[in-house]
Amino acid sequence: MVDFEDKVAYFQAVTGLEDRDLCTEILAAHNWDLDLAIISFSSDSSSSNNPTNPNPNEFVDNSNIESSGQLNLNSWEGLDRSELTRHEDSESTVAIPATAAPAPAPGLAWKLITLPISVVSGSLGLISGAIGLGVWVATGVLSRSLGLLGLVSGSARNGDASASTPLVSLSAAASEAFDFVAAFERDYGTIRPNFVTEGFMDSLQQSRQAYKMLFVYLHSPDHPDTPVFCEQSLCSEALAAYINENFVSWGGSIRASEGFKMSNSLKASRYPFCAVVMAATNQRIALLQQIEGPKSPEQMLAILQRVVEESAPVLVTARLDAEERRNNLRLREEQDAAYRAALEADQARERQRKEEQDRLEREAAEAERKLKEEEEARERAACEAAEKEAALARRRQEKAISLGAEPEKGPNVTQVLVRFPTGERKERRFHSTATIQTLYDYVDSLDCLNAEKYNLVSNFPRVVYSVEKRSMSLKEAGLHPQASLFVEVES
Structure with a gap:
């Protein structure tokens, strides 16, 4: 001591x-x-x-x-x-x-x-x-050597639950x-x-x-x-x-x-x-x-109860302030979420509006393009028709010039009558030595037929004067001294 x-x-x-x-x-x-x-x-x-x-x-x-x-x-x-x-x-x-x-x-x-x-x-x-x-x-x-050799018992290796080392380091x-x-x-x-x-x-x-x-x-x-x-x-x-x-x-x-x-x-x-x-x-x-x-337990309890009573307002106020902060934070998060949702909805509507506007613009552009193509096609068709009409007019004029003057009646002159599909009739005199092609040139010189492919045909007997017969003279073809032909348009 x-x-x-x-x-x-x-x-x-x-x-x-x-x-x-x-x-x-x-x-x-x-x-x-x-x-x-x-x-x-x-x-x-x-x-x-x-x-x-x-x-x-x-x-x-x-x-x-x-x-x-x-x-x-x-x-x-x-x-x-x-x-x-x-x-x-x-x-x-x-x-x-x-x-x-x-x-x-x-x-x-x-x-x-x-x-x-x-x-x-x-x-x-x-x-x-x-x-x-x-x-x-x-x-x-x-201990490590004995453990590797298996000389340590399982309880000594593993230990009790209270004495074992925790898996997580503390x-x-x-x-x-x-x-x-x-x-x-x-x-x-x-x-x-x-x-x-x-x-x-x-x-x-x-x-x-x-x-x-x-x-x-x-x-x-x-x-x-x-x-x-x-x-x-x-x-x-x-x-x-x-x-x-x-x-x-x-x-x-x-x-x-x-x-x-x-x-x-x-x-x-x-x-x-x-x-x-x-x-x-x-x-x-x-x-x-x-x-x-x-x-004593009573003394401890009385002291702790008094401390809790004195400190309760502070703790309650702190808890309420924390809850208010959490509520404000949650409210801000909800407001932010609502704002983001509204913004996304506005953006989606804007995208839809833009897509619709783009679609309408594309359709309008496509319609305008088609209209322009149609106008160009009509213009081309009109030009082609005018060119074709001009070509026909030139051809008729050339054919008329190639025919020369109509001969006077005589023994060597053949009278030819041509009937068109429209019912119109044309009549002209030709030399008997003229070829069947001359009759085709005569029909081409008239403004009575718009078809380019046609044949001259006689009724009795029915004879079709096709391309291979166009080099024959009227006399050789049996059309002298007079003949009646009609125009048959090829389909």
Whole structure:
């Protein structure tokens, strides 16, 4: 016992912490390894005091905790890695004011005195780490070799469900939260707050999205009041049901890294320790309530009910604002959809109108083209008819000239009568030595027949004077001294 008291006093002297119970908890969390506890505390303090804060998942040191009882309506939006804002009341312990200075660092003389111890402990730590690494590598190689040879049993290879490695790799904070929930359920049963198996910041994000506060429980396994508080208060059916209904819960052991950091950030001085937090403005976290020391289920329920009643207007307003934003967004989306539909309908109508206009223009152009073709055809036909008529007139004139003058009556002159299909008759005298072709030329010279293909035919006897007979003279053809012929048009 004397050794433990000396270690506590030595730890207080080195770290400057005045709370003896907190120093005891820190040493117990490090298995009363004084050097390890001092190194862990010093590294946590240096990393949290760094103004640049390179790790966004870490909280700032306790000197940044402010006292604030105000909740901003906009505090429920835009949460990022944050500092802590503390809100205290009569139920919780006295808060450290915002102007409180951090614990003084050890003096130079004390650092010089403890320097050999730190060097020796650091060397021993490196040696032990190297030995442990070698053992771990040798064990892994041996296990792998035995597994390949089939010498390891199925249970040893596969492991239990609780000890098996998850298929999906988890972050360090999520892994610690998962281990805490499994250990808590194993020790105290399934009637408990539904702790989120994720890191603190992810749990806070879930509470923000659910418009609820975050219930935080820091578990101290070595504290004498912890088992009774967990069994009788935290795991009571009424309290667990109320917490699950009104809060998002997160728990962590102070033996784990994130639980230890949260105990420093929340300045946990007595255990069991519970707190209620929510997102605040300026990337901070509002500490609405902290509950330190053992409490009965009734006391816990009364405190949490009061916090819920005080914070309900903020949560309701935030939820209503979010619903209004969602409704406005949905309304805008509906309006945009309606506008797009109307625009598409207008575009479709415009396309139809344009297509109809193009069709009408094409039809009009086609009709105009056909009309123009018809006019050109009529003009060509008229030209052809005029040319044909002119050709006929020239031919008639040429035929009339070729006939010469009509001979006078005489013994060698033949009188020829020609009847046309129209009933018209023409009569003329020819020399008996003239050929049948001369009769055709005579018919062609008259303006009584428009057909080009025809034959001269005699009735009694019927003789058709075709092309092969046109070279015969009238006398040879038996048409002298007179003949009566009619024109027979070829079909």
